Amino acid sequence: MRWLLLKDLQILKRSPLQLTLLVLYPIVIALLVGFAMTRGSEDPTVALYNAMPAGESLGFGGEEVDGNEIRDQLCDRVDCVDADSTAEAKEMVESGEATAAVIVPEDLGEKIRSLASLTPQSPEIQIIVNGSDAVENRVTDDRIESMLGEANLLLAKRLSEGAKQYLDLILKGGQFDLLGQQIEVLGLQKSEQILKKIEPKLPPGTDKEQLQRAVRFAHLATDNLDLAGPLLTAITEPIKADKVEVGDQAPSLDTFAIGVTVAFALMFVTVLLVAGSLALEKEENAFTRLTAGLVSRIQILVGKVGLGTVVGFAVSLILMVGLGLFVGIEWGRTPYWLLALIFGAAAFSAAGAALGAAAREVRAATLAAVMICLPVALLSLVPDDAVGPAIETAINLVSALFPFRPALDAITGGLEISGPNVWLPLLHLAILTTAYSLLARLALRRF
Amino acid sequence: MDPQETKLALAARAVTKAFDGRQALDGIDFEVAAGEVVALIGPNGAGKTTLLSILAGISEPDSGEVSGDGVAWVPQQAALYRRLSVRENLLLFAHLQHDAGQTDEAPEAMVDRMLELTGLADRADDRVGTLSGGNQQRVNIAIGLMAGPSVLLLDEPSVGLDPAQRERLWGFVLSLVGEGTAVAFSTHDIQEAERYAERIVVVAEGDGLFSGTADELRQAVEAGGGPSGDLETSFLAFLRERGH
Ligand SMILES: Nc1ncnc2c1ncn2[C@@H]1O[C@H](COP(=O)(O)OP(=O)(O)O)[C@@H](O)[C@H]1O
Numbered sequence: 022m023r024w025l026l027l028k029d030l031q032i033l034k035r036s037p038l039q040l041t042l043l044v045l046y047p048i049v050i051a052l053l054v055g056f057a058m059t060r061g062s063e064d065p066t067v068a069l070y071n072a073m074p075a076g077e078s079l080g081f082g083g084e085e086v087d088g089n090e091i092r093d094q095l096c097d098r099v100d101c102v103d104a105d106s107t108a109e110a111k112e113m114v115e116s117g118e119a120t121a122a123v124i125v126p127e128d129l130g131e132k133i134r135s136l137a138s139l140t141p142q143s144p145e146i147q148i149i150v151n152g153s154d155a156v157e158n159r160v161t162d163d164r165i166e167s168m169l170g171e172a173n174l175l176l177a178k179r180l181s182e183g184a185k186q187y188l189d190l191i192l193k194g195g196q197f198d199l200l201g202q203q204i205e206v207l208g209l210q211k212s213e214q215i216l217k218k219i220e221p222k223l224p225p226g227t228d229k230e231q232l233q234r235a236v237r238f239a240h241l242a243t244d245n246l247d248l249a250g251p252l253l254t255a256i257t258e259p260i261k262a263d264k265v266e267v268g269d270q271a272p273s274l275d276t277f278a279i280g281v282t283v284a285f286a287l288m289f290v291t292v293l294l295v296a297g298s299l300a301l302e303k304e305e306n307a308f309t310r311l312t313a314g315l316v317s318r319i320q321i322l323v324g325k326v327g328l329g330t331v332v333g334f335a336v337s338l339i340l341m342v343g344l345g346l347f348v349g350i351e352w353g354r355t356p357y358w359l360l361a362l363i364f365g366a367a368a369f370s371a372a373g374a375a376l377g378a379a380a381r382e383v384r385a386a387t388l389a390a391v392m393i394c395l396p397v398a399l400l401s402l403v404p405d406d407a408v409g410p411a412i413e414t415a416i417n418l419v420s421a422l423f424p425f426r427p428a429l430d431a432i433t434g435g436l437e438i439s440g441p442n443v444w445l446p447l448l449h450l451a452i453l454t455t456a457y458s459l460l461a462r463l464a465l466r467r468f
Numbered sequence: 469m470d471p472q473e474t475k476l477a478l479a480a481r482a483v484t485k486a487f488d489g490r491q492a493l494d495g496i497d498f499e500v501a502a503g504e505v506v507a508l509i510g511p512n513g514a515g516k517t518t519l520l521s522i523l524a525g526i527s528e529p530d531s532g533e534v535s536g537d538g539v540a541w542v543p544q545q546a547a548l549y550r551r552l553s554v555r556e557n558l559l560l561f562a563h564l565q566h567d568a569g570q571t572d573e574a575p576e577a578m579v580d581r582m583l584e585l586t587g588l589a590d591r592a593d594d595r596v597g598t599l600s601g602g603n604q605q606r607v608n609i610a611i612g613l614m615a616g617p618s619v620l621l622l623d624e625p626s627v628g629l630d631p632a633q634r635e636r637l638w639g640f641v642l643s644l645v646g647e648g649t650a651v652a653f654s655t656h657d658i659q660e661a662e663r664y665a666e667r668i669v670v671v672a673e674g675d676g677l678f679s680g681t682a683d684e685l686r687q688a689v690e691a692g693g694g695p696s697g698d699l700e701t702s703f704l705a706f707l708r709e710r711g712h
């Protein structure tokens with residue numbers, strides 16, 4: 022059987038079109054996708070119009086948030102371009118110069134300060150995006166959203182610190198600045214002490230009872246308000262910790278893009294190669310001669326599936342390493358995605374063999390391969406929530422019958438620990454390999 | 469043919485084969501003596517290819533018996549990889565036949581011998597796809613000869629060859645007969661049958677109508693009141709007479 026495999030490789034070497042496809046396809050795809058992905062992760066340009074008076078402090082309750090802090094936060098994540106008016110910012114987005122604009126209104130500081138007052142207003146920032154660039158929009162949206170999240174967090178923290186100072190004031194007492202006037206606040210602890218001192222001097226009666234109640238309240242309030250301080254900080258902290266973690270991890274959008282690229286290449290290369298190569302045996306008339314006492318049909322089949330698995334694996338490995346030059350691949354998980362590539366290549370090979378055996382002609386096999394692979398692969402990529410439940414079931418069924426979706430799941434699962442489970446799609450691929458091999462064997466009866 | 473006198477290389481008795489309910493072979497008898505050259509002649513669809521492939525053991529008859537050892541079969545169309553060179557094709561099949569236990573000869577030695585035999589040693593590294601039809605057929609036949617068969621079955625070996633190529637091919641094939649290999653070939657060309665075969669078997673609609681020399685065929689026609697003259701006319705008259 023190794024002679025058959027050797028012969029197939031020799032033929033492949035002499036087929037310039039196929040060989041070019043096999044070598045160039047993964048390289049070109051890797052370059053294209055790699056560039057697209059690295060470009061996509063560049064910082065988007067955002068036009069910023071800051072109408073807030075320069076250097077205005079967003080202070081409240083003694084805590085200060087400089088307006089420039091928000092600007093720094095935003096421009097840390099995106100490339101900022103300054104605009105001089107709302108209209109100019111809008112124009113920059115429309116012309117494509119910027120993917121989004123952020124308008125900081127004049128009264129932002131006022132509204133933020135109002136948060137600490139008795140009549141709080143919600144501070145708003147205006148965001149303008151261009152609807153025509155969906156992908157870039159998403160990136161920009163993500164950035165702005167995370168920036169706003171952090172700005173909100175910063176405000177919440179400042180607010181809680183301000184609130185804590187008020188609490189301290191109520192608890193321990195002290196000076197309080199209100200509209201330029203110094204106000205002396207007594208504080209609950211002192212009130213309690215004073216009340217306790219007065220209490221024994223009062224004659225028994227209703228007044229004494231009232232006083233005792235006031236002492237108990239002051240005592241309870243002091244104890245409980247002591248807890249409120251740490252609680253306020255606690256509310257703001259966990260959210261912040263979460264944000265940082267998400268930012269550090271490799272975005273799973275990259276993993277998905279790698280998975281789709283590699284699964285597509287693996288599918289096309291393998292299915293086309295095996296289907297064509299098996300149909301060629303018929304076209305060159307060699308099949309009857311081979312099966313006339315030299316080798317069995319099973320051996321021919323195993324040889325073809327072996328050829329596809331070896332070549333498909335090699336091509337997808339090159340592609341993977343090529344993509345690894347552009348985007349972060351977790352090399353520690355190499356054994357997992359190597360398994361995914363091997364199982365995927367085997368399943369696509371078996372599917373190709375079934376196609377080739379059914380088509381019996383190289384041209385027909387090639388055409389059938391493209392016409393089946395492409396739509397099924399695209400169907401497998403339709404997100405679940407994009408269609409109704411009936412269509413979703415139909416799509417899932419079709420996707421499960423073809424190796425593309427399990428191969429994609431296995432590759433992405435192999436690449437990322439937080440991705441789909443690897444073992445289930447691997448099992449799925451093994452079942453498909455067996456099923457398609459049996460179909461191919463059946464079709465070879467009438468080959 | 470008297471089996472007492474001559475050793476049979478190959479025999480088929482009452483062989484039937486149907487495809488989708490249509491009878492391709494209808495209880496045909498056929499035999500080849502050792503070292504004999506037999507032509508199977510008949511119109512297209514007569515069942516020649518079906519019979520030869522059953523004799524070669526490639527397909528199973530529905531009923532009837534087939535016996536014969538060391539049978540090699542050469543398909544009608546060259547069963548070769550056109551993108552591989554002559555040597556690579558020969559080497560592949562030499563290895564496969566060696567691994568299948570059909571020959572003990574070392575594959576490399578076998579290839580050299582076949583290149584010598586076909587006279588294609590100087591074209592050994594040319595791709596088969598660049599060879600003429602006649603040379604492709606030589607390589608095709610050479611592969612059939614590798615295991616040293618006692619009977620060589622050739623299915624329409626000269627189709628698509630010009631007269632000069634055809635003559636060279638037969639020169640090559642008949643030189644094998646000299647070494648004791650029997651040959652059974654199918655053709656629908658009566659002249660080719662008369663020229664190269666010792667015996668002619670006429671097949672039509674899956675049945676054997678006649679077996680004998682060309683002269684005997686001519687006589688059989690004339691005895692039946694048919695026209696005398698060239699063999700082609702006799703042959704056509706013979707078929708017409710029997711309703712074909
Ligand atoms: N694989 C097949 N499937 C269906 N019918 C076939 C097959 N092979 C041969 N036949 C039919 O059997 C008959 C004999 O065919 P064949 O042996 O090829 O004739 P010949 O070689 O004499 O031209 C024809 O009617 C042909 O159509």
Ligand SMILES: [Mg+2]
Nearest residue numbers: 516517518544
């Ligand atoms: Mg025929």
